[in-house]
Amino acid sequence: MEQLGQETLQHISQMFKVLGDPTRISILYLLKERELSVGNIAKELEMEQSAVSHQLKTLKNMQLVKSRRAGKTVYYSQDDSHVWGLLEQAIEHTLHQNCQP
Template identity: 55%
Template sequence: MNIPKDEELYRLADLFKIFGNPTRIRILSALKTHELCVCDIADLLGMTQSAISHQLRILKQMQLVKFRRDGKTVYYSLADDHVYTILSQGMEHINE
């Protein structure tokens, strides 16, 4: 049996904790199709820009989103296909 090392298990547990927050799931879902700025995400989700920025900071720290600057505007998108796959498979699983 191949059990991951403790450090890997803790990192994986931390990753899944991020998905335990509905607001972060909503943000990631909004970013599934295209990149958005904080103001667009806030409008889309009916939340304040401050609340969105706070959650995006956490998502960036966990390397689930990436960003790019265009002048003063910062655009966010999913970090890679793995994030998209985690979201898609999670939704598929709960809808079976």
């Protein structure tokens, strides 16, 4: 098997750093099956809109979420179903580990 290139390694490492934040995981979980506005996300997570916007910017820069404007409102959704697959496996792994005696 060939080695991964430095650029690929850096991107993977950066993605896991972004996914290493509980708030960003919570946002991605909320966006699992629906798109939401910043205000709706902030309400669901009981956070300030500015803090949610900051996290969404980080997720968008890594192409993990995408946005759509409708009038004055911007709606966010997951940009890549592969990322949800990673999160889903991590959730299942964690739940399975917590069920062990």
